[in-house]
């Protein structure tokens with residue numbers, strides 16, 4: 001039976017969220033994940049109010065809030081350690097009804113996966129082809145074939161579904177820098193506030209997780225494809241060890257083997273994120289520079305809007321046209337703004353860095369918050385029956 005059956009290709013944050021949204025909308029859901037199990041890299045994730053509202057529409061805001069941390073404040077510091085701009089999380093909560101929440105990725109993936117019936121989830125099922133056969137879609141994977149009415153490509157920036165169904169789409173492009181991510185062991189003397197420190201062609205950020213641990217990341221403008229001969233932890237300590245407090249102490253608390261490294265890739269805009277009975281969500285549709293911390297948030301929004309379109313419109317074809325119309329402009333704006341901030345934050349030419357840091361110092365926090373409002377103020381469509389999320393500290 002293919003009617004109201006959907007195959008979701010990829011079981012990351014975007015795929016699990018799409019699967020859950022469609023399951024709640026009454027679809028039979030099969031999520032095919034190529035990895036041996038559903039999981040995520042050992043890193044953290046910022047969930048801004050728009051992401052938390054999307055989780056609210058999936059019925060998970062309280063559960064995610066319970067496994068996450070809410071910092072009082074944070075912001076951007078210069079390479080000397082001096083504050084360039086501050087972000088008050090209580091003010092974010094006041095304006096948006098929900099604060100910025102930081103979670104371990106693994107906890108978010110587990111929470112999403114546990115909200116789906118186990119029979120929906122198939123790991124070790126790499127998808128090799130997606131084709132249409134009359135009214136049905138046929139998805140071939142390592143373990144067999146599934147027929148469905150709809151296919152959601154949530155298989156990440158290097159999406160196989162996109163390559164097959166958008167053959168003329170430009171390939172993902174190296175953003176020009178690599179990123180190391182890590183979670184510390186509990187820290188004895190934890191810093192009171194998180195921060196991102198902007199250097200020259202380098203950044204280092206840290207933010208609290210529950211249990212006294214910290215999620216940290218570092219970035220560096222280097223050629224793609226590098227691997228540190230002596231291990232990534234040694235490379236990170238070498239590169240950032242003399243940065244302002246508390247960077248050295250945090251790096252000392254990172255366990256051996258606890259650093260993951262990825263070259264950051266972004267996707268040039270696609271001509272639409274739906275074709276026939278195939279929809280793309282998350283990084284498969286709009287992999288963006290991570291500077292705004294919005295990639296997963298947009299994937300969660302995609303999931304909620306996709307389900308809403310399919311609830312509101314009995315025809316899959318026209319529901320997907322609407323999905324594309326709603327999500328295209330929104331995600332293109334977020335992609336553009338992320339790219340702009342990512343470029344700025346990675347600047348390395350000394351006079352430009354001085355001008356950038358001065359401009360950041362002179363920009364009032366209220367102006368920054370106002371500029372972020374169109375992104376953070378997103379609300380789920382009415383059909384999801386969401387109640388306004390308010391998960392305070």
Ligand SMILES: Cc1cc2nc3c(=O)[nH]c(=O)nc-3n(C[C@H](O)[C@H](O)[C@H](O)COP(=O)(O)OP(=O)(O)OC[C@H]3O[C@@H](n4cnc5c(N)ncnc54)[C@H](O)[C@@H]3O)c2cc1C
Pocket residue numbers: 009010011012013014015032033034035044045046047051125126127128154155156157159160179181217262264281282283284290292293294295296297298299
């Ligand atoms: C350094 C960095 C920091 C970031 N920080 C934040 C942040 O703070 N906040 C935020 O919101 N976002 C952040 N992001 C972005 C966020 O990580 C991504 O946007 C998000 O994880 C995308 O989820 P996804 O499910 O679309 O893709 P992915 O996480 O890439 O998941 C795709 C899944 O598909 C599977 N797959 C791939 N191919 C196949 C196949 N052929 N068959 C079956 N399965 C397949 C993969 O194994 C994977 O599980 C950051 C990104 C980076 C690089």
